[in-house]
Amino acid sequence: MTLSLLLSSTVPSIVMAEKFSPKTYSDEESFRVRKIVEFWKDGDFSIVENQISTFLSDFSESEFGEYFHWVLGDIFLEKKAYDQALSQYRAISHPGLKEQMLVNELQCYYKLQQHETLYQVAQPFLSNPSPTLSENLDEIHLFSAEALFNQALVADEKETQQLLAKEARNLYYKIDQRQYFKQAEFALARIHAITEEYPEAATAFKNLAKTNPALAQDLLFEAATCEVEFDKQAALETFLTVQSEANDRFSESTYNILVILFHNQQYDQIITNFDAHKDNLDADTVSELQLI
Numbered sequence: 001m002t003l004s005l006l007l008s009s010t011v012p013s014i015v016m017a018e019k020f021s022p023k024t025y026s027d028e029e030s031f032r033v034r035k036i037v038e039f040w041k042d043g044d045f046s047i048v049e050n051q052i053s054t055f056l057s058d059f060s061e062s063e064f065g066e067y068f069h070w071v072l073g074d075i076f077l078e079k080k081a082y083d084q085a086l087s088q089y090r091a092i093s094h095p096g097l098k099e100q101m102l103v104n105e106l107q108c109y110y111k112l113q114q115h116e117t118l119y120q121v122a123q124p125f126l127s128n129p130s131p132t133l134s135e136n137l138d139e140i141h142l143f144s145a146e147a148l149f150n151q152a153l154v155a156d157e158k159e160t161q162q163l164l165a166k167e168a169r170n171l172y173y174k175i176d177q178r179q180y181f182k183q184a185e186f187a188l189a190r191i192h193a194i195t196e197e198y199p200e201a202a203t204a205f206k207n208l209a210k211t212n213p214a215l216a217q218d219l220l221f222e223a224a225t226c227e228v229e230f231d232k233q234a235a236l237e238t239f240l241t242v243q244s245e246a247n248d249r250f251s252e253s254t255y256n257i258l259v260i261l262f263h264n265q266q267y268d269q270i271i272t273n274f275d276a277h278k279d280n281l282d283a284d285t286v287s288e289l290q291l292i
Contacts, residue, residue: 029059036068049075066092070101082108099125099132106143115147122147126171138177142184145171149187152194165194193226202226202234217247224256236260 032055039047052068059065073088089105092098102125109118122144125133133140148168155161169191172184189208192201205223209216220242227235236257243253261269 029062032059033064040071045075045078066094066097070097073101074104077104077108080111082111086112096132099130102133103136103139103143106140110143110146113150115150118147119144119151138175138180141171141174142180145169145175145184146187149191152191162195165191169195189222193222196229198226198229206238217242217245217249221249221253224253228256228260232260232263236264 032051036048036051036055039051049072052072055062056065056068069088069091073085073092076082076085076088086105086108089101089108092101102122106118106122109115109121122140125140126144129137129140145168148164148171152161152164152168155164169188172181172188172191175181175184185204185208189201189204192198192204202223205219205226209219209223212219220238224235224238224242227238239253239257239260242249243257
């Protein structure tokens, strides 16, 4: 997202300053606002940043203050100065403005990995969305779902982990635009695994492997790990596929293959597979497998 897109909705409100009566605003305040607008139009954002900071100091009670906090926040966001951006967004109290800059604020929390705070900030808007937010609901649902999902990944209690994962899934499924939902597919596959919906998880990981060839072996490994829970023969075949590619998952796949063969009492195949691949296994895996 470019700076011009982030800030486009603030410009009309600022430009209105050029039409305000001197009876309402002092000549100095009106002049300073017009200067900021002109620098903005010229794309001189570093000057805009300095001019706004000075303006907010000199005119702390100005009605333009919250708009300018918004503009500063977006400038800092574009510079990836997320803490500074948040300090500006938090200075805004006007309900209408808070709705309009909500997505940018959530983006800052997301980048800072402040997932719990992100969801807390978004929750009131999700509970009672206004028409103003209709165009941004997909982004709000996506950020909120990601926040819950990331909390689920680090939750200590299984019950809490599953609850967060299910809440995240509900929000992912509310996303309409394909471009955003595609980002959710990896999380949804993992959520199926967290909630012990292993057939669905395995299918999801395999589908992702087809559309993401660079990650295919990792995704197939995840699929096989899920298949172990309900179809060991299918898991064996998937692990064999991963093993055949001689990738970073080779040792883990070989270990899992031999464990499944042992579980199936296919002892002759254990020896055959181990002898065929032991020279390519790391020492730790060889030591563990020799105990089987």
